Amino acid sequence: MTALRSTTRRTRWRIGLLASGLSVLLAALGMTFAVSAQAAAGCRVVYTAPNQWPGGFTANVAVTNLGDTINNWSLTWTFPSGQQVTQAWNANVTSSGANVTATNVGYNGTIATNATVSFGFNGSWTGANTAPSSFALNGVTCTGSVGPTTPPTTQPPTSPPPTGNPTNPAAAVAAMEPGWNLGNSFDATGDGETSWGNPRVTAQLLDNIKAQGFKSVRIPVTWGQHHGAAPNYTINPTYLNRVKEVVDWALADDFYVMINIHHDSWQWIANMPANRTTVLARYNAIWTQVANTFRNSSPKLVFESVNxxxxxxxxxxxxxxxxxxxxxxxFHGIVRQSGGNNATRLLVLPTLHTSSDQARIDELVATFDALDDPNLIATYHFYGYWPFSVNVAGGTRFDATVQQDLTDAFDRIHTAFTARGIPVILGEYGLLGFDRHTGTIQQGEKLKFFEFLGHYARARQIxxxxxxxxxxxNRNTHQWNDPELFAQIKSSWTTRSGTASSDQVFTARSGAVTAKSLTLNLNGTSFVGLRHGNTDLVRGTDYTVSGNQLTLTAAALTRLSGDRAYGTNAVLSARFSQGVPWRINLVTYDRPVLQNATGTTGSFTIPTTFRGDQLATMEATYADGSNAGPHNWTPFKEFDHTFAPNYTANNIVLKPEFFAEVNDNSRVTLRFHFWSGEIVTYYVTRSGGNVTGTTS
Known part of the structure; x- marks a missing residue:
């Protein structure tokens, strides 16, 4: 994306968003009015009503001071249709008939020159909900022009620009690529940063992350268990200082750093519909303290409103x-009013659930429209097409459906934000299933997903x-647990890599060795050659390439498979003109053998001789063909959640979660799908807490 200066981006927002602000908000939130009662003696007011329902509405008011700094403010207006304010936040609001007065609360009483303070309220209406047409700030009618109430004897003081003003937010966000999350440390909801199993964060950890090539670090922080009671909600100074210590280490490493309010989102912020006032007060108190703590920190520190x-x-x-x-x-008002570098600090705002669904995107666009701040960033999260991400409903491969789901999501984000000059951060990405079991997402399919994600994020300037x-x-050894995965991800930051339809070539030990083919996914590269260890295989003798078809000859497979022991006999490396090589395992197998078993719903395993093969997925159906077990909308059960192979113990575990949703005294047919293509049928019957398994 061409870099845009702040002034340019502000102009684009006004043309592309504000000029159509009413229609955007109307489409996204139901109904909107906007009045810019352009202030005379130094103020401007923007009033919007993004939500309306029968008898009620929500309104937001943004007051900009165009004159001298104000300490303690009072905004007055009259409702044309006799509306009434029923609940307010970020201001004390009182009414006398149709006349309304809003005054500041403790943390937003000062409005510097050209600064804006925002507040909101819920109201009631009957008949009509006409927007106010005039506002007065401290008795002065707001018209948008600068005219002092009394002739000044000296030139009014002006505030010096804050240091480190990010004059090009798009360039700053681009410089944050790539980023890494310090997950399950300060966001842990126990009694400290080690309560979820990670060691205490060290400066050396961050040094090592920097050495891997990352340019930014997101440090999720959960605050709820580290502050005092209402009304101040004072953050434990030891905890706050510890967060600042780690932030300062990261800044010293020249990282861009993002901090936020993290698991508080589901712990207590989620209760906002029933307890709006308390939740908002607690949220505001946390951000007030965090903003004041970091107000003079480097502009490379970024705040994210909520995870x-x-x-x-x-x-x-x-x-x-x-x-x-x-x-x-x-959040925006608190940070901006705290001064220092916070006056222009980059601020990150999420969609609901950090979703990339169009409706959620439209809602966030409306907020950007209303705030009209050039130093804002949009964020969302992406963990892939859910059936593939957890391996359920037969989602075993990175296929066209999975790829389309990704491109659709990234395209929607690009159209709404980056195409308009609004930077975007994909704040979290990954696959959900590979946290639980290394085989949940098969390695080659996993690599293809991340190769494409990195490429498409670059294409969409995310x-x-x-x-x-x-x-x-690994935060103890400072080594990657899966170096191959990291190599693929790192490569995707700058280029594309060639892949193939699979990273496995299976040959049955019980049969004759025959030629095997794979489809190459060139991804804009060209195929260079095939290598075994340090030896280049001979094209035309060991393999052939026709279009995108790579074929291994029977002679090469026989030689490379050696004594044809079960499992991987040789590892080949397909090399391309750019990116990382594609690993191909030559696997000897025979059809897996399962045995009869008895057990309980709490502990049931199927003795299994895998014979070189690996399990891909499991179907479960009743005799009438209906689906058995959890997720009964599909016969294919969720890998690791309901079943899991144990290759060391030579068994397949059927988990209590599976039997919890299996009908009592009903025979269930299981079909185990293996990566070789073999399908083995097995039967289980639950009788109360007992389970019997048979091969026939």
């Missing part, structure tokens, strides 16, 4: 959108932050 926002017991999409808009705008809760980079 994966969600609301329990809301009335639906409209209320969810209104609540998130309220949180985001309150900065990425890989989610790592300790399962990827």
């Amino acid at each position: 994966e926002p969600q609301f329990t017991g809301s009335s639906g999409d409209a209320q969810n959108a209104a609540l998130l808009h309220e949180l985001n705008t309150s 900065t990425t932050m890989w989610w790592d809760n300790g399962q990827h980079f």
Whole structure:
């Protein structure tokens, strides 16, 4: 994306968003009015009503001071249609008939020159809900022009620009690529950063992450168990200082750093529909303290309003959108009013659930429209097409459906934000299933997913932050647990890599060796050659290439497979003109053998001789053909959640979660699908807490 200066981007927002702000908000949130009562003696007011329902509405008010700094403010207006304010936040609001007065609360009483303070309220209406046409700030009618109430004897003081003003937010966000998440440390919901199993964070850890090539670090922080009671919600100074210590280490390493409010989102912020005032007060208190602590930190420190926002017991999409808009705008106002580098610090705002669904994107666009701040960043999360991400419903391969799901999501984000000059950070990405079991997502299919994700993020100008809760980079040894995965991801930051339809070539030990073919996915590269160890295989003798078909000859497979012991006999490396090589395992196998077994619903295993093969998925159906077990909309059960292979113990485990949703005294047919293509049938019958398994 061509870099845009802040002034350019502001102009584009006004043309592309503000000029159509009413229609955007109307489409996204139900109904909107916008009045810019352009202030005379130094103020401007923007009033929007993004949500309306029969008898009620939500409104947001942004007040910009165009004159001298104000300490303690009072905004007055009259409702044309006799509306009434029923609940307010970020301001104290009182009414006398149709006349309304809003005054500051403790943390937003000062409005510097050209600064903006925002507040919101819920109101009631009957007949009509006409927007106010005039506002007065401290008795002065707001018209948008600068004219002092009394002739000044001296030139009014002006505030010096904050240091480190990010004059090009798009360039700054581009410089954050690639990013890494310090997951399950400060976001752990126990009594400290080690309560979820990771060691205490060290400066050396961050040094090592820097050495891997990462340019930014997201440090998720959960605050809820580290602050005092209402009304101040004072953050434990030891905890706050510890967070600052790690942030300072990362800044000293020249990282861009993002901190946020993290698991608080589901712990207590989710209760906002039923307890709006308390939740908002607690949220505001946390951000007030965090903003003040970091107000003079490097501009390379970025704030994210809330992680994966969600609301329990809301009335639906409209209320969810209104609540998130309220949180985001309150966060924005608190940070901006705290001064220092916070006046222009890059701020990150999420969609609801950090979703990339169009409706959620539209809601966030409306918030960007209302705030009209050039130093804002949009964020979302992406963990892939769900059946593939957890391996359920037969989602074993990175196929066209999985790829289309990714491109659709990234395209929607690009159209709404990056194409308009609004930077985007993919704050978390990964696959859900590979946290649980190394075989949940097959290695080659996993590599193809990440190769394509990195490529498409670059194509859509989206900065990425890989989610790592300790399962990827070992925080004790400072080594990658899966170096091949990291190599593929790192390569995707700058280029594409060739892949193939599989990273496995299976040859049955019980049969004759025959030639085997794979389809090459060139991804814009060209095929260079095939190598075994340090030896180049001979094209035309060991393999042939015709178009995108790579064929291994029977003679080469026979030689490379040696004594044809079960399992991987040789590893080949397909090399391309760019990117990382593609590993191909030559596997000797025979059809797996399962045995009869007895057990309980709490502990049942099937003795299995895998004979070189590996399990891909499992079907479960009743005699009438209907689906058995959890997720009964599909016969294919979720890998590791309901079943899992244990190659060391030579068995397949059927988990209690599977039997919990199996009918009593019903025979279930299981069909185990293996990566060789073999399908082995097995039968289980649950009788109360007992389970019997048979091969016939």
